[in-house]
Amino acid sequence: MDCCHTSHKHSKPIEKKVDVNKDHKKEKYLNYFSSFSGFSGIFSSYQVCHSICLGVIALLSLIGITLTGLPFLFLQKLALPLWTIALILFAISIFIYIKHKHHKIKNLLIFNSGAIIVGIPFENLAFLRNYFLVIGFSIIIFSLYLIIKKRFEVKYEKI
Numbered sequence: 001m002d003c004c005h006t007s008h009k010h011s012k013p014i015e016k017k018v019d020v021n022k023d024h025k026k027e028k029y030l031n032y033f034s035s036f037s038g039f040s041g042i043f044s045s046y047q048v049c050h051s052i053c054l055g056v057i058a059l060l061s062l063i064g065i066t067l068t069g070l071p072f073l074f075l076q077k078l079a080l081p082l083w084t085i086a087l088i089l090f091a092i093s094i095f096i097y098i099k100h101k102h103h104k105i106k107n108l109l110i111f112n113s114g115a116i117i118v119g120i121p122f123e124n125l126a127f128l129r130n131y132f133l134v135i136g137f138s139i140i141i142f143s144l145y146l147i148i149k150k151r152f153e154v155k156y157e158k159i
Contacts, residue, residue, distance in 0.1 A: 079121040086116055107146045114139030 053075075057067050075082075090112055096102070097109060118136030125132075 079119075083116070083119055083121045086112075086119065090116055107143050107150065110146065111140055111143035114143060 053071065053073075057071070060067060090109075093105070093109060093112065097105060114136045116136075117132055117139065120129075120132050
């Protein structure tokens, strides 16, 4: 080794850069995907759909538009296809959750499972509808509890 030779370079360890923004975008799209599956699952339940319809009628009456009957009754024909789409999207969300291990969406998946249970549209299971409502809304309330609990834990850790 020549001590007067100045062309040698001191090597520094190479640092890997992690693209945090890319992971954040993936989680953001996964959250939207998961939320859409739960939203479409809720619309397949008659009681929930009926309540939304009555809410829209009430809101329209506040601005002077009056409706009689059920203007969104045509959505009842779409209940089974919407629920099927919700179930497929939920299965895809679970697959992505298992594959990529995004633990931030775990509570949303719990919420969506409750929404899909609430929205089961099969007429031959109508005698079990009250049980589906109780089980589904219990799961939804539990997931909301977990979401709120996690938000408060994050706030208290920062303080």
